[in-house]
Amino acid sequence: MTSTPAPSPQGPLVGLFVTCLVDLFRPSVAFAAIKLIEAGGARVEVPRAQTCCGQPAYNSGDRQDTIAIARQVVETFERFDYVVAPSGSCAGMLRVHYPRLLAEDPNFAERASALAAKSFELTSFLVGVLGLTKVDAAYEENVTYHDSCSSLRELHVREAPRRLLASVEGLSLVELGESEVCCGFGGAFSVKYPDISTAILDAKVRDIIGTGASTVLAGDLGCLMHIAGRLVRERADVEVRHVAEVLAGMTEDPAIAAPRQKR
Amino acid sequence: MGNGRQDFKTDAAHALADTALQKALQNVKRGFVVKREAARAKLPEFDTLREDARAIKDHTLSHLDLYLETYERKVAESGGSVHYAPTAADARAIILKLCQEAGAKLVTKGKSMVSEEIGLNAHLQAAKIEVVETDLGEYIVQLRGERPSHIIAPGIHLNKETIEADFRRAHHRLPRERRLDQAQYLVAEARKVLREKFLAADVGITGANLLIAETGSSVIVTNEGNGDLTSTLPRTHIVIASIEKIVPTLEDACTILRLLARSATGQEITTYTTFATGPRRDRDPDGPSAYHVVLLDNGRSEMLGNEFADMLRCIRCGACLNHCPVYGAIGGHAYGSVYPGPMGAVLTPQLQGIDRARDLPNASSFCGRCEAVCPMDIPLPDMMRTWRERDFARGNPPFSERLFLKMWAYAAKRPLVYHALANAIVLFMARRAGARGRLSRLPLAKAWTGTRDLPAPQGRTFHSLYTRARRRGRV
Numbered sequence: 001m002t003s004t005p006a007p008s009p010q011g012p013l014v015g016l017f018v019t020c021l022v023d024l025f026r027p028s029v030a031f032a033a034i035k036l037i038e039a040g041g042a043r044v045e046v047p048r049a050q051t052c053c054g055q056p057a058y059n060s061g062d063r064q065d066t067i068a069i070a071r072q073v074v075e076t077f078e079r080f081d082y083v084v085a086p087s088g089s090c091a092g093m094l095r096v097h098y099p100r101l102l103a104e105d106p107n108f109a110e111r112a113s114a115l116a117a118k119s120f121e122l123t124s125f126l127v128g129v130l131g132l133t134k135v136d137a138a139y140e141e142n143v144t145y146h147d148s149c150s151s152l153r154e155l156h157v158r159e160a161p162r163r164l165l166a167s168v169e170g171l172s173l174v175e176l177g178e179s180e181v182c183c184g185f186g187g188a189f190s191v192k193y194p195d196i197s198t199a200i201l202d203a204k205v206r207d208i209i210g211t212g213a214s215t216v217l218a219g220d221l222g223c224l225m226h227i228a229g230r231l232v233r234e235r236a237d238v239e240v241r242h243v244a245e246v247l248a249g250m251t252e253d254p255a256i257a258a259p260r261q262k263r
Numbered sequence: 264m265g266n267g268r269q270d271f272k273t274d275a276a277h278a279l280a281d282t283a284l285q286k287a288l289q290n291v292k293r294g295f296v297v298k299r300e301a302a303r304a305k306l307p308e309f310d311t312l313r314e315d316a317r318a319i320k321d322h323t324l325s326h327l328d329l330y331l332e333t334y335e336r337k338v339a340e341s342g343g344s345v346h347y348a349p350t351a352a353d354a355r356a357i358i359l360k361l362c363q364e365a366g367a368k369l370v371t372k373g374k375s376m377v378s379e380e381i382g383l384n385a386h387l388q389a390a391k392i393e394v395v396e397t398d399l400g401e402y403i404v405q406l407r408g409e410r411p412s413h414i415i416a417p418g419i420h421l422n423k424e425t426i427e428a429d430f431r432r433a434h435h436r437l438p439r440e441r442r443l444d445q446a447q448y449l450v451a452e453a454r455k456v457l458r459e460k461f462l463a464a465d466v467g468i469t470g471a472n473l474l475i476a477e478t479g480s481s482v483i484v485t486n487e488g489n490g491d492l493t494s495t496l497p498r499t500h501i502v503i504a505s506i507e508k509i510v511p512t513l514e515d516a517c518t519i520l521r522l523l524a525r526s527a528t529g530q531e532i533t534t535y536t537t538f539a540t541g542p543r544r545d546r547d548p549d550g551p552s553a554y555h556v557v558l559l560d561n562g563r564s565e566m567l568g569n570e571f572a573d574m575l576r577c578i579r580c581g582a583c584l585n586h587c588p589v590y591g592a593i594g595g596h597a598y599g600s601v602y603p604g605p606m607g608a609v610l611t612p613q614l615q616g617i618d619r620a621r622d623l624p625n626a627s628s629f630c631g632r633c634e635a636v637c638p639m640d641i642p643l644p645d646m647m648r649t650w651r652e653r654d655f656a657r658g659n660p661p662f663s664e665r666l667f668l669k670m671w672a673y674a675a676k677r678p679l680v681y682h683a684l685a686n687a688i689v690l691f692m693a694r695r696a697g698a699r700g701r702l703s704r705l706p707l708a709k710a711w712t713g714t715r716d717l718p719a720p721q722g723r724t725f726h727s728l729y730t731r732a733r734r735r736g737r738v
Contacts (some may be wrong), residue, residue: 018725018726020675020685023685023722023724023725023726024685024720025689025718025719025721026718026720027721027722027723027724027725027728028721030480030725030729031725031728032699034738046726046729048678048682048726048730049676049678050678050680051674051676051678051682052675052681054673054675057668057671057675059629059648059651059655060647060649060655060660060664060668061648061651061652061653061654061655061660062652062655062668062672064671065654065668065669065675065676066476068676069672069675069676072651072676076587105593112451124673139662142703145538148277149542149629149630149631150631151627153631153632153634153635154631154632163497166328177408179291180632181588182588182628182630182632184588184628185628185631186627186628186629187628187629189625189626189627189628190710190711191627191630191710192273192625192626192664192710193275193589193625193626194273194710194711194713194714195276195279195714196273196275196592196626197390197628198714198715199279199592200588200592201714201715202588202593203588209576215700216717217737225717225718226715228701228718229701229715229716229717229718230714230716231713232701232716232718233703233715233716242648251722253320254578254700256718257716257718257719258700259698259699259700259703260698260699260700
C-alpha cells in the first residue's frame with residue numbers, strides 16, 4: 001500500500017479522475033474541475049496512468065476486462081486522500097460498482113472498498129467534503145439542469161449542483177418538467193439501439209426547450225454530448241455546457257457542439 | 264413468438280413510428296407515474312413498508328419448501344386440492360384435465376399473467392373449450408388476438424376508436440346506431456356480453472396476487488369485480504399461480520397489498536381484494552363446489568439458486584414498466600415476450616433462454632428508475648447486466664461489437680498506448696469538424712450520427728494539454 005501524504009497546509013490531496021470523454025472531447029471541463037477543487041482548498045494531481053473507468057466493458061457484459069481496468073484504477077488512485085470525477089456515472093463506477101466487482105479478489109477487495117469511500121462526483125465533493133457554499137462566477141443566463149441518472153439514483157446527488165449554481169451571479173435556474181427521466185444516452189445503448197435512444201432523447205429535448213432556458217447544464221459529459229448532438233441537429237438555440245465550466249467561470253470556450261469562434 | 268435480435272429492433276422501430284400507439288403510451292405517464300408518486304407521498308411509512316415487504320419475501324423464499332407444504336395442507340383442510348406443475352406443459356395438461364373432468368364447455372378467466380406464460384387459452388381452445396377473458400382489457404386484447412402489452416393494463420396500447428371497431432366486428436347483434444364512442448358505453452356493452460358468460464361458465468380460472476400459507480387462501484386484486492364472478496359462479500374454480508406468490512401469513516399479505524396498489528395504479532387499495540379459501544362450505548350461500556390450485560414452477564426453483572433469485576420477490580405491480588423510458592418509447596408488444604419492461608428483461612431470458620431474448624436485457628440505458636420505484640427493491644439493472652455477461656460469454660453480440668470492445672479494452676489497459684491513440688483520434692476528429700464544432704457524419708459512427716451530431720473534440724486531449732501546461736508551469 002502506498003502511504004497517504006501527510007496533511008499539509010495546502011489541504012488534502014485530490015486525484016482527478018478525468019474521465020475518458022472529458023479527456024477526448026472537452027478538456028476544459030477538467031481544467032474547470034481543477035480550478036474549483038483548488039478554490040475549495042485542496043491540492044489536485046492528475047495521474048497519467050488513467051484511461052477510463054471501464055463502463056463500456058462493464059455494461060457490455062465483458063466482466064473480465066472491467067475487472068482488469070478496475071484494478072488498474074485502484075492501483076493508480078489509492079494513494080490520494082480523495083478521488084474526484086467530473087461525472088456521476090464514472091464516480092458511481094468507482095463508488096458503487098468497483099467494490100462489488102473486486103469483492104472476491106483477496107488482493108483488491110479491501111482496497112476497492114477504501115477507494116470507493118473516498119471517491120466523489122465533483123459537485124458533491126465540493127459541497128459535501130470541502131464545504132464550498134458559493135463560487136466566484138457570473139453567468140447572465142436562464143439555465144436548466146439535467147440530473148444524470150447515475151448522479152441522481154446511484155449517488156443521490158441532487159442538491160449540490162443546485163446549491164453552487166444558486167451562488168453564480170446573474171444565473172437563474174428553471175427546473176425541467178421531468179428531471180428524473182433519462183436522456184436516453186446509456187453509453188453503448190445509444191448506438192446499439194439508436195432509434196429507441198433518440199425517442200427518449202427527443203422527449204428530454206422537448207422538456208429542455210419547454211423551459212425557455214438558454215443553456216442546459218449537467219454534470220456528465222455523456223448526457224451533455226447526447227443532448228447537444230440532438231439540439232444542434234434540430235437547430236434549437238440552446239447552449240449545452242458542463243456545470244463545472246459555469247461554476248468555475250470558464251465559459252469562454254464555445255459550448256458543446258457549437259461552432260468555434262473566429263478570432 | 265419469434266424473438267431473435269432483428270425482430271426486436273424491427274418491432275421497436277414499428278412501435279416508434281405508430282402514432283396511435285405513441286399517443287396511447289402517454290397515458291402511462293399520466294395514469295400511473297403521477298398517481299403512484301402522489302400515493303407514495305401520502306404514505307410516510309412507504310419506505311419502511313418496502314423494507315418489511317422485502318424481508319417477508321426473502322424469508323419466505325429461503326423457506327419456500329416449508330411454506331408450500333403448509334399451504335398445501337391448509338388448502339386440503341379447506342376442501343381444495345393443490346397440483347404441482349414443474350413446467351408450462353405440465354400446467355396446461357393439469358388444467359385441461361381438470362376442465363374436462365368438470366365437463367367444461369365454457370371457461371371464464373380472471374386476469375392472469377401466469378396463464379399467458381403457459382399459453383393456456385390456446386391449449387384449452389384446441390380441446391374445443393370456449394375460453395373468455397373477463398377483465399375488460401384482457402377481453403379486448405383477446406378479441407383482437409393479441410397478447411397483453413402491459414402486465415396490469417393489458418390494453419394500454421389501444422384507444423377508444425380501435426376498441427369500438429373491435430366490438431362492432433365481434434358483437435354481431437350490435438345495431439349500427441348504438442353509441443360506442445365513449446368509455447362508459449364500451450364498458451356497458453362488454454358488461455352485457457360478459458354477464459351471460461359468467462352465468463353460463465362451467466369453470467372459472469383466476470390467477471393469484473398472493474397465496475397465504477397460514478390459511479390456504481389465494482388473493483386477487485381487481486378493479487372490475489370480474490375476478491369474483493369468475494371464482495364464485497362456476498362449479499369449479501381453478502387458481503393458476505407460480506410458486507413464489509406464497510407468503511406466510513394474512514398479515515404478511517396485507518403488508519404487500521399496501522404496496523401493491525400504490526405502486527401499480529396509485530390507489531390506496533384496489534376496488535376488490537378477494538380472498539378465496541377452498542370450495543363452498545355447507546352454510547355458504549354461494550361459491551364453487553370444487554377448488555383447485557395449480558402451482559407452476561417453470562424455472563423458478565432454478566432461479567432460487569442462481570443470480571436471479573431477487574426477481575422472485577416481484578409482485579407484478581408494473582411500476583418498473585411505467586417508469587421505464589424504453590417501455591415508454593416502444594410499449595409492451597415490441598418486447599416479443601409475455602413479460603415486457605425491466606421485469607420482463609430479467610424474467611424472459613430465464614424462460615426463453617438468453618440466446619432468443621438477448622435484446623431485452625441489452626435494450627436498457629441502465630437509468631435505474633425501475634429499481635428506484637420497485638416496491639420490492641429488486642436490483643433490476645444489475646440483473647440485466649448479469650444477463651449481458653452471460654450473453655457476452657456465449658459470444659452472442661455481433662462480431663464487430665466484440666472486436667471493437669476488445670480493441671478498446673486492449674488500449675484501456677495500457678495507458679501509453681491509450682493516450683497515443685486518443686491523441687490521434689482527437690486530432691482526426693477535430694480537423695474533420697473544422698470550425699463547425701460538430702460532426703454530422705463520421706466513418707463507423709452512423710449509429711450515432713443518423714439522428715444526432717457528434718460534438719467535436721476541443722482540439723487536443725486533456726492529458727496532452729495538461730502535460731504541456733505543467734511543463735510551462737501553468738498548472
